[in-house]
Amino acid sequence: xxxxxTKHNIFRVLTRKITYVAILIVIVSSIxxxxxxxxxxxxxxxxxxxxxxxxxxxxxxxxxFMSLLAPFVIMMVYPSIIFEDIQNHYFEQLHLRIPNKxxxxxxxxxxxxxxxGVYVIAHVITLVICCCVSPENSIMVTFxxxxxxxxxYKSLTxxxxxFILHSFLFGGVMGILGMGxxxxxHNKCILWTLxxxxxxxxLDLLALFPEKSQYLMIFIxxxxxxxxxxxxxxxxxxISQLLVITIxxxxxxxxxxxxxxxxxxxxxxxxxxx
Amino acid sequence: xxxxxxxxxxKRFNNYIVLENINLQIERPEIVGIVGGNASGKSVLFKxxxxxxTSEKGKIKVLDREINAFSNYQQQIGALIEYPAFIPNYSGxxxxxxxxxxxxxxxKADIKSFMIELGLDPEEKKIVKKYSLGMRQKLGIVxxxxxxxxxILLDEPTNNLDVESVAVVHNLIKKMKTENGSAILMTSHxxxxxxxxxxRVFILKNGYLIEKED
Numbered sequence: 001x002x003x004x005x006t007k008h009n010i011f012r013v014l015t016r017k018i019t020y021v022a023i024l025i026v027i028v029s030s031i032x033x034x035x036x037x038x039x040x041x042x043x044x045x046x047x048x049x050x051x052x053x054x055x056x057x058x059x060x061x062x063x064x065f066m067s068l069l070a071p072f073v074i075m076m077v078y079p080s081i082i083f084e085d086i087q088n089h090y091f092e093q094l095h096l097r098i099p100n101k102x103x104x105x106x107x108x109x110x111x112x113x114x115x116x117g118v119y120v121i122a123h124v125i126t127l128v129i130c131c132c133v134s135p136e137n138s139i140m141v142t143f144x145x146x147x148x149x150x151x152x153y154k155s156l157t158x159x160x161x162x163f164i165l166h167s168f169l170f171g172g173v174m175g176i177l178g179m180g181x182x183x184x185x186h187n188k189c190i191l192w193t194l195x196x197x198x199x200x201x202x203l204d205l206l207a208l209f210p211e212k213s214q215y216l217m218i219f220i221x222x223x224x225x226x227x228x229x230x231x232x233x234x235x236x237x238x239i240s241q242l243l244v245i246t247i248x249x250x251x252x253x254x255x256x257x258x259x260x261x262x263x264x265x266x267x268x269x270x271x272x273x274x
Numbered sequence: 275x276x277x278x279x280x281x282x283x284x285k286r287f288n289n290y291i292v293l294e295n296i297n298l299q300i301e302r303p304e305i306v307g308i309v310g311g312n313a314s315g316k317s318v319l320f321k322x323x324x325x326x327x328t329s330e331k332g333k334i335k336v337l338d339r340e341i342n343a344f345s346n347y348q349q350q351i352g353a354l355i356e357y358p359a360f361i362p363n364y365s366g367x368x369x370x371x372x373x374x375x376x377x378x379x380x381x382k383a384d385i386k387s388f389m390i391e392l393g394l395d396p397e398e399k400k401i402v403k404k405y406s407l408g409m410r411q412k413l414g415i416v417x418x419x420x421x422x423x424x425x426i427l428l429d430e431p432t433n434n435l436d437v438e439s440v441a442v443v444h445n446l447i448k449k450m451k452t453e454n455g456s457a458i459l460m461t462s463h464x465x466x467x468x469x470x471x472x473x474r475v476f477i478l479k480n481g482y483l484i485e486k487e488d
Contacts, residue, residue: 004375004376005376007375008372008375008376011372012361012372015364085361088359088360088361088362089356089357089359090359090360090361091359092326092355092359093359093360093373093417094373094376095324095325095326096324096326096351096352096353097373097376097377098376
């Protein structure tokens with residue numbers, strides 16, 4: 001069943017132009033960031049800094065463009081499909097063919113993997129382009145702070161891999177959030193823009209809390225979680241923020257199921273699993 | 275083995291009782307009709323039987339396996355409920371092909387033969403968005419029957435169809451019963467459908483399901 005639904009969903013994702021637009025947005029934003037960073041950090045000899053450095057300067061370090069578009073890109077792909085399927089009742093057509101117990105779980109997992117996959121594909125393409133443009137070995141040319149920066153000082157390759165994995169994770173949790181929102185919203189424009197707005201509200205929300213409690217609140221209030229070079233926060237805090245987005249997404253999915261069917265309840269579900 | 279066993283089913287939305295103490299058994303390949311006015315709960319009953327909705331009370335068994343929101347086996351039901359839903363930007367054939375991924379009982383040739391039988395062209399590139407209501411309805415019927423399930427639910431299958439197509443659908447329904455050994459539960463506002471096709475008829479009124487005597 002997992003294989004069937006995966007084949008079904010991958011086929012649908014790959015036959016939509018918007019998927020390629022989303023990947024292109026990630027790549028173009030990296031090129032724009034590289035252009036800006038090359039001036040900002042005086043990377044005069046871009047051809048010789050090495051592919052990994054080019055990737056770090058294009059996709060990771062101060063990638064403000066992507067930070068702005070990160071949730072938006074995710075909402076364009078798989079959550080939009082779920083939204084459309086719910087609106088035109090195709091979701092029910094699928095539901096008839098998938099065991100009840102697995103239906104929403106499978107969709108949530110698919111949303112996670114496909115949404116995360118969008119970033120992985122885009123970043124791998126960018127990395128390949130960077131390595132083709134500058135095939136030289138990369139050596140450390142800058143200092144980096146923020147989550148996962150320990151990996152940077154161990155190995156540039158490892159840091160790039162960790163970043164791609166982190167993007168996958170970010171895309172995945174935003175995918176779950178997107179699926180949850182798609183089950184509640186009736187307007188696709190709101191689905192696309194709401195997560196971006198909420199994404200930025202985190203900073204303002206944190207500022208509302210007294211300074212002393214902010215040390216605790218950063219565990220639960222996501223602060224631009226796509227960015228790993230802007231805020232110098234421990235890895236665990238960053239992961240905790242992603243976890244909070246996942247939980248919000250799951251709650252939205254469960255309330256979405258309940259909105260659709262009032263007799264569905266979580267107590268009953270847990271009871272059955274036990 | 276019972277094809278369908280609905281026992282004391284109850285469903286309500288807020289304070290409005292839609293289904294009350296519904297009992298329905300289908301024990302052999304037959305065509306069972308349900309008639310009832312608009313909003314009488316026919317589609318809700320179908321949704322409960324397919325597991326798209328959970329019921330407040332009661333049990334539903336399909337081929338001796340209980341249906342509920344937590345069943346972890348693939349359902350043995352083919353269904354057309356309310357209106358046929360498809361991916362609007364794909365052709366009819368591609369839509370059915372995608373749905374066939376979930377079943378081992380159906381291949382391309384089956385889909386094509388069912389489509390041709392109902393007067394649809396499998397080679398046509400026209401996307402579903404541009405289909406007429408009748409074409410959509412036919413596609414919905416193909417989606418419901420193509421897997422040759424033992425229990426088939428058809429909610430007003432002849433809606434939006436012309437006279438000729440209605441006759442074709444009637445033949446298909448009869449064929450599913452006789453050749454495939456399926457039990458068919460259908461609703462219709464058209465009494466002719468019910469009279470021509472059904473072995474037993476039930477009336478759904480005020481939430482209660484009552485068998486109609488001859």
